[in-house]
Amino acid sequence: MIPNFTTPDVAAPGVAASGVFVPETACSRELYLPQAARLLEVEALTARESRFKVELPRPLGHRPGQFVMLSAPGIGEAPISISCGPRDDAILEMVIRRVGTLTRFLHELEPGQWVGVRGPFGSGFDLGDFYGRDLLFVVGGLGMVPMRSLIQAVMATPDRFGKVTLISGWRTPADELFRAEVQSWSRLGEGSGRVRVIRLVDDTAKLPWDGGVGLVTEPIADLDLDPERTVAALCGPPVMYKFVILELVARGLAPSRIFVDLERRMRCGVGKCGHCQINHLYCCQDGPVFRLDRVAHLPEALP
Amino acid sequence: MGAFLVRKAAVTEWIRSLAREQPLFFPQPVGRSGFRFQPLREGSEVRFDHYRPSVVPPGRQLTPAGEVLFRYRTGEGGVPGFESVLDASPRILAGVRPCDLRGIYLMDRVNREGRDDPHYLTRRANTAIIACDCLAPCDDFCFCETVGSLRWREGADLFLTSVDGDFLVEALTPLGESLLPGTGFARCEDVAGLRARAEEVRVRPFGRHFALSPERIAAILPGLWRSPVWENCGQRCLSCGSCNLVCPTCYCFDIQDDFDISDPSSGDRRRNWDGCLLPNFAEVAGGHNFRPQPSARQRHRVKRKFEYLVGRLAEGSFCVGCGRCGRQCTVGIDIFDIVSELVAVAEPPP
Numbered sequence: 001m002i003p004n005f006t007t008p009d010v011a012a013p014g015v016a017a018s019g020v021f022v023p024e025t026a027c028s029r030e031l032y033l034p035q036a037a038r039l040l041e042v043e044a045l046t047a048r049e050s051r052f053k054v055e056l057p058r059p060l061g062h063r064p065g066q067f068v069m070l071s072a073p074g075i076g077e078a079p080i081s082i083s084c085g086p087r088d089d090a091i092l093e094m095v096i097r098r099v100g101t102l103t104r105f106l107h108e109l110e111p112g113q114w115v116g117v118r119g120p121f122g123s124g125f126d127l128g129d130f131y132g133r134d135l136l137f138v139v140g141g142l143g144m145v146p147m148r149s150l151i152q153a154v155m156a157t158p159d160r161f162g163k164v165t166l167i168s169g170w171r172t173p174a175d176e177l178f179r180a181e182v183q184s185w186s187r188l189g190e191g192s193g194r195v196r197v198i199r200l201v202d203d204t205a206k207l208p209w210d211g212g213v214g215l216v217t218e219p220i221a222d223l224d225l226d227p228e229r230t231v232a233a234l235c236g237p238p239v240m241y242k243f244v245i246l247e248l249v250a251r252g253l254a255p256s257r258i259f260v261d262l263e264r265r266m267r268c269g270v271g272k273c274g275h276c277q278i279n280h281l282y283c284c285q286d287g288p289v290f291r292l293d294r295v296a297h298l299p300e301a302l303p
Numbered sequence: 304m305g306a307f308l309v310r311k312a313a314v315t316e317w318i319r320s321l322a323r324e325q326p327l328f329f330p331q332p333v334g335r336s337g338f339r340f341q342p343l344r345e346g347s348e349v350r351f352d353h354y355r356p357s358v359v360p361p362g363r364q365l366t367p368a369g370e371v372l373f374r375y376r377t378g379e380g381g382v383p384g385f386e387s388v389l390d391a392s393p394r395i396l397a398g399v400r401p402c403d404l405r406g407i408y409l410m411d412r413v414n415r416e417g418r419d420d421p422h423y424l425t426r427r428a429n430t431a432i433i434a435c436d437c438l439a440p441c442d443d444f445c446f447c448e449t450v451g452s453l454r455w456r457e458g459a460d461l462f463l464t465s466v467d468g469d470f471l472v473e474a475l476t477p478l479g480e481s482l483l484p485g486t487g488f489a490r491c492e493d494v495a496g497l498r499a500r501a502e503e504v505r506v507r508p509f510g511r512h513f514a515l516s517p518e519r520i521a522a523i524l525p526g527l528w529r530s531p532v533w534e535n536c537g538q539r540c541l542s543c544g545s546c547n548l549v550c551p552t553c554y555c556f557d558i559q560d561d562f563d564i565s566d567p568s569s570g571d572r573r574r575n576w577d578g579c580l581l582p583n584f585a586e587v588a589g590g591h592n593f594r595p596q597p598s599a600r601q602r603h604r605v606k607r608k609f610e611y612l613v614g615r616l617a618e619g620s621f622c623v624g625c626g627r628c629g630r631q632c633t634v635g636i637d638i639f640d641i642v643s644e645l646v647a648v649a650e651p652p653p
Binding site: 029030031032033034036071073074075076077078097099100103112113114116237238263264265267268270271272273274275277279280285299300303 | 372373375377381382383384385387389413414416417418419420421422528554555556557558559560562567570572574577579584585586587588589591593594603606607610611612614615
């Protein structure tokens with residue numbers, strides 16, 4: 001697949017005229033090297049966001065909540081959440097908002113064109129923390145994208161989990177992502193009452209809307225929730241976390257049962273570039289998913 | 304490993320001969336007051352005793368600005384191919400001071416933490432270091448002794464100490480040994496005696512000193528998150544990032560692509576020095592900035608040098624006390640003063 005230019009031999013290790021220098025180190029030379037991935041589908045989900053489906057040379061083997069560094073040669077590279085659950089094939093799904101130079105370029109691509117992918121990176125979610133528990137997912141806006149990778153994994157084997165509640169918040173109805181899929185999850189629980197979905201917008205913007213109006217914090221006080229059985233996972237804009245956590249803690253949920261998926265600027269994904277630090281932690285290596293009791297004391301974690 | 308007592312003129316001639324065989328970077332005066340590590344050429348001066356720290360630390364030779372990580376070329380059918388670029392060319396850094404040697408040692412640790420960085424480590428493995436002891440502080444900004452850099456030797460292949468006008472030349476590694484001339488250097492039997500002699504004449508106390516050890520400073524910093532000291536220096540800071548650019552242990556980078564304008568299907572990806580004092584360093588897509596104020600960025604810099612990386616890699620101090628950031632700051636912010644003020648707040652003198 002990859003043309004002639006991929007695996008040339010390293011230049012011979014230097015030998016100084018006056019002595020023998022140490023040869024090239026044995027470490028992998030591929031830390032920053034992407035693999036070429038072919039674009040299979042680009043589907044516009046909203047005015048700003050599209051779903052990208054790419055095919056890699058081999059399966060990525062990712063965990064929910066991990067991310068990749070996605071690039072277009074000549075344009076640049078950025079961290080992008082993986083939006084699909086773990087899978088055996090070499091397909092990868094991402095939802096990308098048109099927000100900067102690279103993402104504007106990506107939105108112009110068509111199926112059959114190529115991008116570069118490095119990863120997967122980051123801690124991600126460990127399904128072992130969720131088995132046998134009631135699950136509460138709270139997402140705001142694009143936070144739905146990485147959370148979908150976890151919810152899809154849960155919905156693949158719903159019997160291994162207790163009750164599932166999803167609270168999603170959007171600016172307007174036009175911003176909602178994965179409406180049909182969320183409704184299918186909701187139907188999965190019909191009858192058993194095991195899946196509950198609460199969909200909210202800040203403002204209906206005079207559009208048709210079959211959900212509620214309000215903030216994602218508001219339904220928490222009235223949820224049928226057993227704090228001893230429940231594990232919560234949060235992902236959303238920076239301002240969301242503090243207020244959702246206050247509500248969850250008020251309901252008796254221990255910080256060790258709350259997982260937060262945090263966003264920071266990242267340039268390398270491998271703990272070298274320094275951009276994503278949260279106090280002494282690296283969001284790209286130690287996160288982006290953190291158990292709350294491990295970061296709650298860090299002033300930069302949840303500003 | 305061998306140790307030799309060598310006349311100054313012979314050391315100079317030896318350094319010159321090494322420079323004829325491979326690039327040898329040596330601190331040389333540029334302009335009116337600065338020094339720069341640059342290739343030693345015929346006729347360049349070789350002096351170990353008169354230079355202030357180079358404006359940019361020698362370790363930056365290992366992470367040059369704009370270094371190419373890989374080249375890409377779009378092949379048939381638009382498929383991109385990627386070729387990693389590693390620089391394995393041999394070079395020597397000579398005249399490296401203990402503070403900068405400590406800085407390079409710390410960067411070795413950083414680039415081996417978690418996943419090895421092949422670009423740094425390849426260049427490093429092919430770099431020989433000839434370090435040189437300091438017997439007097441370079442200027443009033445120096446505080447290397449208090450952070451444990453003054454007597455640092457690890458990472459050097461050869462170590463030079465001035466003793467009564469001659470040089471004690473110690474080979475610390477086989478690579479260092481291989482750089483010595485075949486004949487002409489008189490073997491020295493009493494290394495300990497000569498080093499004691501150098502220690503005798505070393506200025507005491509050496510440079511500025513904190514009231515606390517690096518270990519104690521790391522211990523008090525977590526309790527000083529809301530100290531007014533941050534706001535005070537934040538108000539003066541211009542967010543120019545000079546302190547980052549001249550620091551031997553600042554290594555943060557940004558990554559950019561560059562394409563060949565005459566053939567846009569090929570180009571390369573490069574990394575460039577970045578700095579946590581620059582305003583948009585922690586800004587994410589969409590505009591949220593996790594450290595919007597200069598005070599938050601100054602706090603991050605200081606805590607990174609004296610607390611975060613210290614704990615992460617179990618090292619005494621990531622500040623090597625070279626004084627460069629204070630020397631270069633356009634508004635006179637000196638990390639030594641910041642830490643001293645914090646220490647005074649946390650543990651006021653009796």
